[in-house]
Amino acid sequence: MTTEFELIARIAELFGAPEGVAVGIGDDGAVLDPGRFDLVTMDTMVEGVHFKRDWSSPQDVGWKLLASNLSDIAAMGGGPGAFFLSMALPADLDPQWPEGVLEGIKDAARALVPESFEVSAGGGDLSATHGPIVLTMTLMGEASPAGPVLRRGAVPGDRIVLLGQTGLAAAGVSILSGEVEVEAGQFAEALRAHRRPGAQVRAGALLGLYGVPSAMIDVSDGLVQDLGHILKASEVGARLEAYSLPHHPELVLLREEHGVDILKLMLTGGDDYELLMTIPPARMPKIWDMARRHSWDVHDIGEVRSPDEGMVVLGPDGEPVTFAQGGYRHFEAR
Ligand SMILES: Nc1ncnc2c1ncn2[C@@H]1O[C@H](COP(=O)(O)OP(=O)(O)OP(=O)(O)O)[C@@H](O)[C@H]1O
Numbered sequence: 001m002t003t004e005f006e007l008i009a010r011i012a013e014l015f016g017a018p019e020g021v022a023v024g025i026g027d028d029g030a031v032l033d034p035g036r037f038d039l040v041t042m043d044t045m046v047e048g049v050h051f052k053r054d055w056s057s058p059q060d061v062g063w064k065l066l067a068s069n070l071s072d073i074a075a076m077g078g079g080p081g082a083f084f085l086s087m088a089l090p091a092d093l094d095p096q097w098p099e100g101v102l103e104g105i106k107d108a109a110r111a112l113v114p115e116s117f118e119v120s121a122g123g124g125d126l127s128a129t130h131g132p133i134v135l136t137m138t139l140m141g142e143a144s145p146a147g148p149v150l151r152r153g154a155v156p157g158d159r160i161v162l163l164g165q166t167g168l169a170a171a172g173v174s175i176l177s178g179e180v181e182v183e184a185g186q187f188a189e190a191l192r193a194h195r196r197p198g199a200q201v202r203a204g205a206l207l208g209l210y211g212v213p214s215a216m217i218d219v220s221d222g223l224v225q226d227l228g229h230i231l232k233a234s235e236v237g238a239r240l241e242a243y244s245l246p247h248h249p250e251l252v253l254l255r256e257e258h259g260v261d262i263l264k265l266m267l268t269g270g271d272d273y274e275l276l277m278t279i280p281p282a283r284m285p286k287i288w289d290m291a292r293r294h295s296w297d298v299h300d301i302g303e304v305r306s307p308d309e310g311m312v313v314l315g316p317d318g319e320p321v322t323f324a325q326g327g328y329r330h331f332e333a334r
């Protein structure tokens, strides 16, 4: 491995000092300009849990680490700024590996972050590990002038809206794990969804700016589980119309040719990094207008109901369906 000092110098070289950070890489801590960043999020990626070295390149892993953090800031209706990066790496690791991670972070910043926001490194930490690789990113951001969009705020009567599609990344995992056997070269988008997910950076910031959602979350663990977080925080119930969910052509193919339960993937799969929100009926024309103007993939998938109704998920034929689990649980034996 490269020394930690060389690696820090490389990070500083690749990611110039971010605006809003008065003192960045090089001191005991960073000094932030007052009044700039009012959002902070953190996500970790653990080898074997979130990625495998033989499924993903280091560039993919770096990309996904930034994307998952960008997605959380987007879900707050804000925009991203400075990140802090911690890497625990085995001492015998090929130095190309962390270099690849940094390249992937850079690629994702270029591809996913609009020019109006600048994503740069404010600091971080490095350590050796005798176990799996662990990468943690803290991302600071700015809420919109209209204020942050929270998980609480949904009220009965609001529509439930999904920006994007779910299930594809989970399909990628079932292909990579060999659970579903497919021919080489097939299902490129499912594999890409696992390796290099998008993040709705621009959409999140615009939705926050125009105050469209009453509540919002990003779908990282599974649609049902993450909708559950909005419902709990808002003390409401919901009817999720699963028949309104978009069916990606690769998912349809997986069902038709491999008998995969794609409803389960779409509702509970996880790793999607799309935005799930609730919107008062009076503001629905606004999202349809934004969707048309920005070519967003928007789906009206249900209604917020009174708390005593709990969450009801209506399957393809309109009948309620249940799942043993609404999404990914870290501390479950598998
Ligand atoms: N170790 C921890 N200490 C303190 N707060 C935590 C800890 N882990 C999570 N939280 C807090 O709990 C809340 C939910 O975090 P969680 O990680 O479940 O959501 P998320 O980041 O949106 O989802 P995901 O990690 O699946 O992307 C956040 O406010 C987070 O800051």
Ligand SMILES: Cc1ncc(C[n+]2csc(CCOP(=O)(O)O)c2C)c(N)n1
Pocket (backbone or CB within 6 Å): 043, 044, 048, 049, 050, 051, 052, 068, 173, 220, 221, 269, 270, 271, 328
């Ligand atoms: C190798 C491998 N196996 C399984 C998965 C699936 N997976 C892991 S963590 C997670 C939820 C999001 O994580 P978090 O809650 O920590 O943000 C999901 C859907 C994967 N990505 N890689």
Ligand SMILES: [Mg+2]
Pocket (backbone or CB within 6 Å): 042, 043
């Ligand atoms: Mg988290």
